[in-house]
Amino acid sequence: MRYQRLTLLLWTFLLSVMAHGQDYVPGEVIVKMKGKSFQTATQKLLGKAGPSVSLKASFPQLGMHKLGLAKGLTVEQTIQELSQDPNVEYAEPNYIVKKATIEIDPSILESAGADQREFSREELLEASGAVESLGFSQNLAEVDVEQAWTELTSLSSNSSKTVVAVIDTGVHYNHAAFVATQAIWSNVGEVGLDSLGRDKRNNGIDDDGNGFIDDYRGWNFYSDTNNPMDDGRHGTHVAGIIVGVGLDIFASTLPTSRIQIMPLKFMGSDGSGTTSDAIAAINYAVANGAQVINNSWGGSSYSQALHDALKLAYDNDVVLVAAAGNYAMNNDQNDMYPANYPVPSQLSVAATSDYDNFASFSNFGRFSVHLAAPGVGILSSVPSLYSPSGTWTFMSGTSMAAPFVAGIAALVVREAPNLSAYQVKNLIMNSGDHVSSVMGKTISERRVNVNNSIIAAKAEVSTAGYAPNYLAANNSRTPASESSAKGGCGTIGSGGALPPGGGVPPGMLPALILSLLPVLVYFLIRARAKKSSRRQFERFVMKSDMRIKIGERELVGHMQTISVGGLSFEADTLLEKGGVVTMQISSPDGSEQVQVQGHIVWNEANHKYGVQFDNVRDGVVESIRHWTKRLAKSG
Ligand code: CA
Numbered sequence: 025m026r027y028q029r030l031t032l033l034l035w036t037f038l039l040s041v042m043a044h045g046q047d048y049v050p051g052e053v054i055v056k057m058k059g060k061s062f063q064t065a066t067q068k069l070l071g072k073a074g075p076s077v078s079l080k081a082s083f084p085q086l087g088m089h090k091l092g093l094a095k096g097l098t099v100e101q102t103i104q105e106l107s108q109d110p111n112v113e114y115a116e117p118n119y120i121v122k123k124a125t126i127e128i129d130p131s132i133l134e135s136a137g138a139d140q141r142e143f144s145r146e147e148l149l150e151a152s153g154a155v156e157s158l159g160f161s162q163n164l165a166e167v168d169v170e171q172a173w174t175e176l177t178s179l180s181s182n183s184s185k186t187v188v189a190v191i192d193t194g195v196h197y198n199h200a201a202f203v204a205t206q207a208i209w210s211n212v213g214e215v216g217l218d219s220l221g222r223d224k225r226n227n228g229i230d231d232d233g234n235g236f237i238d239d240y241r242g243w244n245f246y247s248d249t250n251n252p253m254d255d256g257r258h259g260t261h262v263a264g265i266i267v268g269v270g271l272d273i274f275a276s277t278l279p280t281s282r283i284q285i286m287p288l289k290f291m292g293s294d295g296s297g298t299t300s301d302a303i304a305a306i307n308y309a310v311a312n313g314a315q316v317i318n319n320s321w322g323g324s325s326y327s328q329a330l331h332d333a334l335k336l337a338y339d340n341d342v343v344l345v346a347a348a349g350n351y352a353m354n355n356d357q358n359d360m361y362p363a364n365y366p367v368p369s370q371l372s373v374a375a376t377s378d379y380d381n382f383a384s385f386s387n388f389g390r391f392s393v394h395l396a397a398p399g400v401g402i403l404s405s406v407p408s409l410y411s412p413s414g415t416w417t418f419m420s421g422t423s424m425a426a427p428f429v430a431g432i433a434a435l436v437v438r439e440a441p442n443l444s445a446y447q448v449k450n451l452i453m454n455s456g457d458h459v460s461s462v463m464g465k466t467i468s469e470r471r472v473n474v475n476n477s478i479i480a481a482k483a484e485v486s487t488a489g490y491a492p493n494y495l496a497a498n499n500s501r502t503p504a505s506e507s508s509a510k511g512g513c514g515t516i517g518s519g520g521a522l523p524p525g526g527g528v529p530p531g532m533l534p535a536l537i538l539s540l541l542p543v544l545v546y547f548l549i550r551a552r553a554k555k556s557s558r559r560q561f562e563r564f565v566m567k568s569d570m571r572i573k574i575g576e577r578e579l580v581g582h583m584q585t586i587s588v589g590g591l592s593f594e595a596d597t598l599l600e601k602g603g604v605v606t607m608q609i610s611s612p613d614g615s616e617q618v619q620v621q622g623h624i625v626w627n628e629a630n631h632k633y634g635v636q637f638d639n640v641r642d643g644v645v646e647s648i649r650h651w652t653k654r655l656a657k658s659g
Pocket of ligand 1: 214229230231232233234235236237238239
């Protein structure tokens, strides 16, 4: 009961923390060089600028630098000058971003008889059931995490571990939740003995040549050391939730974690950090094998550099999870980054409570926030001044919701290693539960369901990977009138048509249309799975005409069956992967139409092309269900 009261308090209090300022580091800019010769362009630029700018950091994979400015130079003035340099693609401020948790005023908590106290392991074990229900199994919100723990024990002969980068305030890697579970990532190139018999972890040598000396357990980008210890609590709490999705971190005996946390500190103890350090951390995560990145932080300034860094992660098949933000705002109309970058493998996560209420502080967005996860009063690990193995406490925010999703993503990646990061995103969205409080507030209109996602992943074990091309075009929301049309439905690209740089080449369109005319529509998504495996999507008999629009061209075909997962057709001509199609599906009597967006996929097992639906609105499914019911009656 006390906890319920706490939740209510949060809801009323949080409206007062809607500060939403724009900020950047004085005396620093991020610059992206043009062309292929990074070195030459840089030398030219620095030669021209003379002593007024200095090189503070470089990201050669991205063609970027962080520059320091001499005294008296303003960021605005420098950006203007750099933008006119022929060697520069763009220059921008080094924006400051902040953690996405909610601070609760301790006095408010006390007056309600609650507190921000920390629990020792003994206290937790004593309280066991009660505390757990506050932590992960979530009272009335049936996220099925306990079922997942059980399901996982009987699953996956796969012994690999998924690496999740926690880009945050650091991680208390000595916390009991991580030590007993062996959940902290270890850089194998920086452990063991070197040729002189010294411990590689502290020999002062970059043993694996990745540019970081003695980075045996991640990196601290905030102070440029090899010690990513958490001095802000936030990152440790986030990491505990990620591990906790895969196992009961409150249990008296802890199993080995299937998820490994790569601690990458870029925010200080106050929970703020810079975009350039975030970019450095993302680069590190990508280069050192992270398959999932959790970003429980954000800001309102669009950064092309950060967008480009996330695109690099996407190109390396990394699942990206971002907190939607805690300003109770509509992200369709407001800037919130990184959550709003429409990178195809990114999930923007809103928060719900343990009673499946939409958290009053949580940002939302019918076209920009993908799904919801528990984020109110989540119990997880924190460092402690008094105990070297840490303690436990409650925190709230979309910061807590994001790691729920990151943990699921890690388990999905492990169960279905062939799926692309983009497919993992869609699987997680599609396997959540419909919850009324998130209707109209998220793309999927669902809250996560851990067990359903794992079961769905298991059924996808032999599915071929597919990932659309993506261009990190500027999608910042000015002018506001354009915003709602962009990035909608979790589709790819920023225009809604063929993705730039991908899709079907214009010259192939006529051939494509011709080859599609004898379309034999039947359906596929489940077909390549073994007959005994569960079917993820309902299948409907349609016997309807269908129209596919590709650019300006329209194709009419006949469809016999359809499922929410997709449909397929035979085509002799090779298609470039990545074609986005808008399909208009007519009811069998032709009286009604619905539209869905999808993209052309190649199904390796069936050797067929198909159209996979990106996201299907409930209305569409309802319509099809309704039509097929009528068919059954008339038949
Ligand atoms: Ca190294």
